[in-house]
Amino acid sequence: MNENEAKTLKNYNGEIIDKIEVIGRKVIGEQKKVFNEIKITFSNSDLNLDSSGIQFSSSDNSKNLKFPNNLTPELAEEIGIHYGDGFLSAKKYTYRLKGNIKDEVEYYQEYIKPLFKKLYNIDVNLKEFGSVFGFELYSKALWEFKTKVIGIKSGNKRDISLPPVLKINNQEILASFIRGLFDTDGSLYFKTKYGYKRYYPTINLILYSKKLIKEVGEILRMFGFNPNIYFSSNYGRITLNGIGALKRYETMIGWSSQKNLNKLKDWKKRYPQLNELNMAVVVQRLRCGTVAPETRVQLPPSAAKETKVSYRSTFLLLTKSFPNTTLPFKVQRFPTALPSFNRQTSLFLNRELDSQRITWKQ
Secondary structure: HHHHHHHHHOOOOOEEEEEEOOOOOOOHHHHOOOOOOOOOOOOOOOOOOOOOOOOOOOHHHHHHOOOEEEHHHHHHHHHHHHHHHEEEOOOOOOEEEEOOOOOHHHHHHHHHHHHHHHHHHHOOOOEEOEEEEEEEEEEEHHHHHHHHHHHHOOOOOOOOOOHHHHOOHHHHHHHHHHHHHHHHHHHEEEEEEEEHHHHHHHEEEEEOHHHHHHHHHHHHHHHHOEEHHHHOOOOOOEEEOOOHHHHHHHHHHOOHHHHHHHHHHHHHHHOHHHHOOOOOOOOEOOOOOOOOOOEEEEEOOHHHHHHOOOOOOOOOEEEEOOOOOOOOOOOOOOOOOOOOOOOOEEEEEEEOOOOEEEEEEO
8 A cells, every 4th residue: 555545544534444456457347246145945965875776787796886875976976977978878788988089088087987986896998989088888787877776867868857866955966966067068268358368267068958957057056156048949058257156166166177177277377366366356354444324425526636546457446334234346437536425336446456445434
């Protein structure tokens, strides 16, 4: 804080209550986005699975296959992977799982192969199939586990829907399913925006099953996201846009696919200030003074000169604070003097490196 800004605080009895560092004028818009609280609306909480009716072929018995007795995060993620890259034949006891040979080989080798070993005691034989990489296997027991115990529809996935066992009031289970699905059929990319190269994050999922898109969108809403959902005549799409959504997704769901982890790592290297400062979210909170809700604070025109109002850099945010009230971040521009303001008004003032919120005491 420079001398003039310190003087302004003293003259108007202001107090810094938190500090947010941003990298540019329009980037501050990311801090206005509000996410809802987590609210899982599924009522079922039973994680038990009954695998007693599964029939084993002689080949299954020779391989000593095993199946989980409970719905675990690992199993939920494998179900998501199945919904993304997998195919379960409706005519034979065949299961195929294949991904892009260009950027998913490591994911299959380092994550999916050990996951199948842990869940089912299956040593999958990974290999190339033209432009894809993965495995095919024949197992009556695995086919019955997936169809009869989990409830996955075999055959074409165009009309596939969320299996009943996953409609459960368990955040970790649901997050694991979403992770497996987005790691295989989703994408993470960064668009050039606000003049910053490959800056703006978008998490995207495209599926032929519109019903599943609706169900996944509902889970994301339960997690507090605001997903954009679009339907064409042939497919459905979900997108999560912005730094706030990226940070929330990273914290609540995350990635197991190395290609997505690498993309995120590269982005953090390009914009370390966003990573180090928790994606431009508040990192420092100090004591907040309060005034009565009915009180209006009058700032004289001279305040504008003292704080040098500007729209070409990041800003100093002045806002009024009320007891037990959350104030909205409502952007307004004031080209000359700062007028009187109430609970609906926030004022943005010039600051080269950071944005600070101030509350005014009576």
